[in-house]
Amino acid sequence: MGTVVMHNVASVDGFIADRNDDVGPLHEWYFSGDTPITDGDDAGFDHSGAGARFRVSRASAEYVRSTWDSIGTIVMGRRLFDLVDGWEGHPPVGDHVVVVSHRPKPEGWHPEASYHFVDDVKAAIDKAQELAGERVVAVNAGDVGGQILAAGLIDEVAMDVVPVVFGSGRRYFGNIDRQHLLEDPHVVIPGDRVLHLRYKVRRTATGR
Template identity: 40%
Template sequence: MAKVMTHMCMSLDGFVAGPDDDPGELFDWYWVGDVEVPSARPDMTFQVDADSAAVLRELTSGCGALVAGRRLFDITDGWGDEHPVGAPVVVVTHRPPPDDAAGPLPRTTFTGSVQEGIATAKEIAGDRDVTIASADIIQQALNLGLVDELCISQIPVLFGSGLRYFGELVGDHVMLDDPIVVPGVRALHLRYPVRR
């Protein structure tokens, strides 16, 4: 059964980017191994260790749609309408699509709310997973009870400040089942099913 999951790289102290939106060392693990994992972009091939390669292949091959926030979409210039995962992107925003986009964005859909974004992504993904890859959208989806599994690639670095993976939760604690743990080079990959 298709899941709504999250995946981001996170510092040991819980940040996905510094105060200036720079992910710093969080992506270093993508290029420190000897196993090639192609992305959907012809200009990008990951070089990871064998254990991280298995994690990366599973995350990318199972993704039928990606949900992102407008902030991340703008920072990345919409990935040129071709996210490295290869899945269509659903952008949650209250602003209209950018007028200055370089051509049409046939693989990008814009929605107005987290609920609408996840519903749209599920429709696009069919029987494949939906992955949320923006901290603010993850936080809102957790508060709404829309997340089935949290995936974290925890990186051995301390940021001290910046953009948190998890922010303020509303209501009760979010209980998680025991993790699946995969140690990699420069990343510890964690998957936590969300208890219902």
């Protein structure tokens, strides 16, 4: 099975958006460099509304490109699904999406899209790994990501840390209420206005 990686862009104080789900300057680094992440038209990745192509520093481009290419399935919560309307059935990376939700897929919503609605985090990861095969399962950080980490189902934590302090908002780890040890970072890549970090989750005797 592929690695399960929890990921998001975050402020230095650990927020992925403000209380109104506004990401503010967190994604500005995607458009401030001179190196395109993809060779072709990546307008589908752009959720800023500006129609701009992603252009980042060279170090970020190499890291992000390889990360995107490795992903087979995205796992997200219903809140994000509703905010972005599930990217209208076209996930920004990977081929499949698993949505953790007690509500079913909206009736008539893009029946051709490989989106699967599951009401339990373990069942969501099992389904995501089945769909991804040997490719990576990318778990969006936030409340659902925190629940999946708490359940011992995350292999690695990846953060793109932006030099801004939010003070409050939506936490990267959601409402997680106990300590979880990580290994030393095995990826530390400084880019322009972003620091890419990646940690393996330390397993305990009772861990997965």
